[in-house]
Amino acid sequence: MKKLINDVDNVVVDSLRGLAAAHPELHVDLEHRIVYRGAEPVPGKVGVLSGGGSGHEPLHGGYVGVGMLDAAVAGEVFTSPTPDLVAEATTHVDGGSGVLHIVKNYTGDVMNFEMAAELAAAESDVRVETVVVADDVAVEDSLYTAGRRGVGGTVFVEKLAGAAAEAGRDLDAVVAVARRVADNVRSMGVALTSCTVPAAGKPTFDLPADEIELGIGIHGEPGRKRVPMTNAGQIADALIDPILGDLDFTGGPVFAMVNGMGGTPLSELYIMYADVVERLTARGVTIARNLVGNYITSLDMAGCSLTLLRADDDLLGLWDAPVHTPALSWGR
Amino acid sequence: MKKLINDVDNVVVDSLRGLAAAHPELHVDLEHRIVYRGAEPVPGKVGVLSGGGSGHEPLHGGYVGVGMLDAAVAGEVFTSPTPDLVAEATTHVDGGSGVLHIVKNYTGDVMNFEMAAELAAAESDVRVETVVVADDVAVEDSLYTAGRRGVGGTVFVEKLAGAAAEAGRDLDAVVAVARRVADNVRSMGVALTSCTVPAAGKPTFDLPADEIELGIGIHGEPGRKRVPMTNAGQIADALIDPILGDLDFTGGPVFAMVNGMGGTPLSELYIMYADVVERLTARGVTIARNLVGNYITSLDMAGCSLTLLRADDDLLGLWDAPVHTPALSWGR
Numbered sequence: 001m002k003k004l005i006n007d008v009d010n011v012v013v014d015s016l017r018g019l020a021a022a023h024p025e026l027h028v029d030l031e032h033r034i035v036y037r038g039a040e041p042v043p044g045k046v047g048v049l050s051g052g053g054s055g056h057e058p059l060h061g062g063y064v065g066v067g068m069l070d071a072a073v074a075g076e077v078f079t080s081p082t083p084d085l086v087a088e089a090t091t092h093v094d095g096g097s098g099v100l101h102i103v104k105n106y107t108g109d110v111m112n113f114e115m116a117a118e119l120a121a122a123e124s125d126v127r128v129e130t131v132v133v134a135d136d137v138a139v140e141d142s143l144y145t146a147g148r149r150g151v152g153g154t155v156f157v158e159k160l161a162g163a164a165a166e167a168g169r170d171l172d173a174v175v176a177v178a179r180r181v182a183d184n185v186r187s188m189g190v191a192l193t194s195c196t197v198p199a200a201g202k203p204t205f206d207l208p209a210d211e212i213e214l215g216i217g218i219h220g221e222p223g224r225k226r227v228p229m230t231n232a233g234q235i236a237d238a239l240i241d242p243i244l245g246d247l248d249f250t251g252g253p254v255f256a257m258v259n260g261m262g263g264t265p266l267s268e269l270y271i272m273y274a275d276v277v278e279r280l281t282a283r284g285v286t287i288a289r290n291l292v293g294n295y296i297t298s299l300d301m302a303g304c305s306l307t308l309l310r311a312d313d314d315l316l317g318l319w320d321a322p323v324h325t326p327a328l329s330w331g332r
Numbered sequence: 333m334k335k336l337i338n339d340v341d342n343v344v345v346d347s348l349r350g351l352a353a354a355h356p357e358l359h360v361d362l363e364h365r366i367v368y369r370g371a372e373p374v375p376g377k378v379g380v381l382s383g384g385g386s387g388h389e390p391l392h393g394g395y396v397g398v399g400m401l402d403a404a405v406a407g408e409v410f411t412s413p414t415p416d417l418v419a420e421a422t423t424h425v426d427g428g429s430g431v432l433h434i435v436k437n438y439t440g441d442v443m444n445f446e447m448a449a450e451l452a453a454a455e456s457d458v459r460v461e462t463v464v465v466a467d468d469v470a471v472e473d474s475l476y477t478a479g480r481r482g483v484g485g486t487v488f489v490e491k492l493a494g495a496a497a498e499a500g501r502d503l504d505a506v507v508a509v510a511r512r513v514a515d516n517v518r519s520m521g522v523a524l525t526s527c528t529v530p531a532a533g534k535p536t537f538d539l540p541a542d543e544i545e546l547g548i549g550i551h552g553e554p555g556r557k558r559v560p561m562t563n564a565g566q567i568a569d570a571l572i573d574p575i576l577g578d579l580d581f582t583g584g585p586v587f588a589m590v591n592g593m594g595g596t597p598l599s600e601l602y603i604m605y606a607d608v609v610e611r612l613t614a615r616g617v618t619i620a621r622n623l624v625g626n627y628i629t630s631l632d633m634a635g636c637s638l639t640l641l642r643a644d645d646d647l648l649g650l651w652d653a654p655v656h657t658p659a660l661s662w663g664r
Contacts, residue, residue, distance in 0.1 A: 002525070004524070004600035004636060014603045014606055015600075015602040015606075018601070018603055018604070018605035021606055022605055022622050022624045054599070055599065058598055192334040263634075264336060265632050266389045266629070267347040270351050270389070271343065272350070273353060277353040290354050294597075294626075300595070329662050
């Protein structure tokens with residue numbers, strides 16, 4: 001295993017230390033591994049909080065900032081953060097208007113965020129609402145999941161609910177945006193290689209040099225099937241087909257993300273995006289906004305995922321609203 | 333070789349097709365592999381143009397847009413674009429105030445951009461000035477280079493000269509900014525793995541599982557030496573020492589970039605950045621601005637590079653000026 005790390009037991013804190021040094025505008029609690037937008041909550045604004053296991057950077061810490069998350073709680077690699085820390089962050093970001101928890105659908109995360117919501121409500125009377133993201137069409141249940149896994153759709157929920165909160169909408173309205181996004185977003189991924197968890201020191205799974213795994217999970221959980229390595233166009237089909245089979249994306253504008261898993265260069269992601277656009281266009285799907293890059297990764301895994309979200313005028317406006325975070329930034 | 337590609341002979345055009353689809357605000361000439369900021373030059377503005385071999389994405393095409401490049405000419409992977417295409421792009425971006433060529437110091441690039449400047453001057457009377465970037469302290473001459481190689485410093489030259497042009501400065505002033513940056517920027521890289529050129533189908537060089545190569549070039553050219561794999565802190569030292577040994581970075585603010593080579597996850601780059609900051613601070617170097625991410629890559633190589641640039645008030649102001657490109661974006 002060759003990684004730019006110092007100690008397999010400290011990779012999360014060491015990485016957060018770098019994030020804090022690079023982004024002094026953020027307030028990073030290294031001891032509790034929480035990235036905050038600032039030292040104090042924004043008065044009157046709904047707090048938007050997410051988190052989960054580390055290893056998916058820039059998710060979630062890279063999305064803390066104006067127009068997106070108020071805080072992100074980082075667990076160990078591929079391990080949910082504990083309820084007490086999520087509760088602490090929840091209390092900290094409550095500006096008096098309540099807090100939204102955005103939770104990827106993994107058993108540990110769902111349980112810990114639920115306990116955290118109860119703890120925060122009991123301790124500081126903060127109103128917490130939770131939206132669970134379960135957008136991965138690959139498999140119904142999985143290693144760490146009852147139901148579908150939460151993957152790339154989380155990036156859209158965080159941006160769009162974050163923009164709604166920034167615009168001053170109340171908790172019910174912010175929750176409504178998050179739910180609408182979660183209900184209308186679908187993803188599917190593919191692995192060309194395994195990832196290697198630092199503490200394990202070896203690849204999570206073995207994948208032959210001439211095979212790829214369709215429907216891979218972001219922790220290396222088994223996908224749908226292994227197939228011989230093929231070209232970008234056929235891989236695009238293999239991602240698009242199950243997504244379009246699950247939800248109708250015709251008849252309105254769509255957000256699309258071609259996301260890298262961490263070890264795949266940007267040039268290849270653009271090749272994938274070209275093929276995705278060509279195929280979606282042929283099938284009557286119109287992309288209104290896009291993201292191409294590394295947005296939700298699996299450590300050093302090579303591969304990519306496709307996420308589609310049905311847009312509406314409100315969501316398009318929220319998307320275009322300014323955002324200033326380490327990993328997504330545009331507008332004033 | 334597992335890559336998200338369709339045809340090893342078309343990776344550059346296929347990738348540009350994706351860039352064009354993702355960024356309809358750009359004007360992409362797929363036939364000639366030129367990415368333009370728009371269909372027409374900006375009247376009165378100095379044109380800022382760069383380019384070179386592909387495989388370093390987002391450099392250069394990802395830096396075309398408001399506040400940075402007017403055009404980028406993409407050669408084949410690791411191969412300079414031909415003079416006729418560079419000349420065509422030069423003529424196209426001339427808004428009547430001349431054009432700056434930003435050229436990485438590789439023999440093919442230097443020669444082809446020089447011929448292009450002569451062609452453009454002869455054909456359309458455009459005034460062209462050239463700034464060559466040669467910031468890599470690793471080796472004096474190299475496989476494709478007389479003198480030092482041009483690497484990460486190019487990102488800073490493109491942003492800062494681009495901002496100077498956007499601010500309406502004339503060609504001499506824009507050239508002066510580019511030269512000042514080129515004179516005051518230094519880089520050093522390390523490879524944990526080789527890269528694989530698609531058309532070659534196998535790694536460019538062999539690197540044992542327990543060794544890294546210090547001073548690697550962005551095309552996999554030999555570095556200074558191979559050493560046993562070690563931790564991020566010691567790698568930070570191995571990058572910092574030769575840079576500080578070459579130029580004094582104390583006594584004023586500094587720009588710093590920890591750049592990924594394409595196959596290294598962001599979490600590891602932040603770990604490197606934390607170590608870099610700690611060490612530079614101890615040695616009296618003060619970082620005023622930073623970039624952490626994949627900005628100039630070597631296909632799928634794992635590894636990173638460090639770039640330091642001496643700042644001054646003018647450069648800091650130019651850095652903070654708005655930029656809107658696929659890969660760098662902030663401000664209005």
